[in-house]
Amino acid sequence: MKKAAIALTITAVLLTACGPGGMKHSGTMDHSGSMNDSDHGNMDGMTMVADKTQAENIKAKFMLSNDQPQPNQSATITVRIQDKDGNPVNDFDVQHEKLMHMIIVRKDLSYFNHIHPDYKGNGEFTITTQFPTAGEYEIISDIAPTGIGAMSKSEWITVQGTAPAVQPINPDPTLTKEVDGKEVTLSINHLMANMELELNFNIKDAQTKQPITDLQPFLGAVGHVVILNDKGGEYLHVHPAEENSSGPDAKFMATFPHSGVYKIWGQFQQNGKVFTVDFVIEVP
Ligand SMILES: [Cu+2]
Numbered sequence: 001m002k003k004a005a006i007a008l009t010i011t012a013v014l015l016t017a018c019g020p021g022g023m024k025h026s027g028t029m030d031h032s033g034s035m036n037d038s039d040h041g042n043m044d045g046m047t048m049v050a051d052k053t054q055a056e057n058i059k060a061k062f063m064l065s066n067d068q069p070q071p072n073q074s075a076t077i078t079v080r081i082q083d084k085d086g087n088p089v090n091d092f093d094v095q096h097e098k099l100m101h102m103i104i105v106r107k108d109l110s111y112f113n114h115i116h117p118d119y120k121g122n123g124e125f126t127i128t129t130q131f132p133t134a135g136e137y138e139i140i141s142d143i144a145p146t147g148i149g150a151m152s153k154s155e156w157i158t159v160q161g162t163a164p165a166v167q168p169i170n171p172d173p174t175l176t177k178e179v180d181g182k183e184v185t186l187s188i189n190h191l192m193a194n195m196e197l198e199l200n201f202n203i204k205d206a207q208t209k210q211p212i213t214d215l216q217p218f219l220g221a222v223g224h225v226v227i228l229n230d231k232g233g234e235y236l237h238v239h240p241a242e243e244n245s246s247g248p249d250a251k252f253m254a255t256f257p258h259s260g261v262y263k264i265w266g267q268f269q270q271n272g273k274v275f276t277v278d279f280v281i282e283v284p
Contacts, residue, residue: 088123
């Protein structure tokens with residue numbers, strides 16, 4: 001029931017800023033051969049987004065090494081990318097340093113994982129991971145088949161056993177969170193649906209309250225932001241407005257397609273360690 005809906009209803013909004021992370025793989029068409037600062041902020045720059053029909057013509061088959069995956073046991077996920085005739089799609093562009101980005105969330109969005117499967121050739125990607133609990137998970141893959149453009153594919157899987165109680169996805173009363181010794185405040189200008197907005201993550205040292213200015217590039221940019229709605233039907237992959245910032249502000253652009261509740265995960269790196277901060281917001 002769910003499976004049929006997934007391929008058609010996922011709305012992927014891929015907004016890609018220019019930068020080394022978005023550089024094309026060898027030998028592909030590129031909108032701009034060389035990057036310079038004046039190209040930054042050109043949001044339709046590097047990675048073109050596949051149109052709906054092109055994206056629908058690319059199929060992703062998700063397979064698990066065990067049809068009945070168990071919590072906390074290794075499971076290998078294989079994703080086969082095929083064209084509409086079932087032939088493997090062989091060539092992919094690098095986006096943000098990777099050929100495939102994989103996001104795994106539990107249905108209530110209380111669990112989030114961002115991993116990078118290995119490309120085995122012949123359209124096949126694999127990765128071994130674990131699911132922390134029983135329950136339903138959505139696996140989302142971002143790819144950019146060469147010459148077609150960026151798209152997302154997803155599938156639901158069920159991890160065996162008794163699922164823990166579903167956590168309500170309630171909007172956060174304040175958009176300041178402390179994680180790994182950092183105090184992160186999210187601000188969004190003029191929050192409304194269907195309009196491109198700037199999301200600013202301001203990052204301080206949680207103890208000293210001093211601004212953090214030594215963020216390191218993560219996946220070729222100041223950070224990586226993923227947004228999902230609470231119903232699981234909308235996935236926004238968001239990209240930096242200022243690719244090269246090292247803090248304390250990390251700015252991203254995104255468009256929330258509808259009003260409703262969305263969860264936002266921001267990932268940043270400092271001192272060689274990635275930290276993830278999440279916020280739940282309600283878009284009026
Ligand atoms: Cu990734």
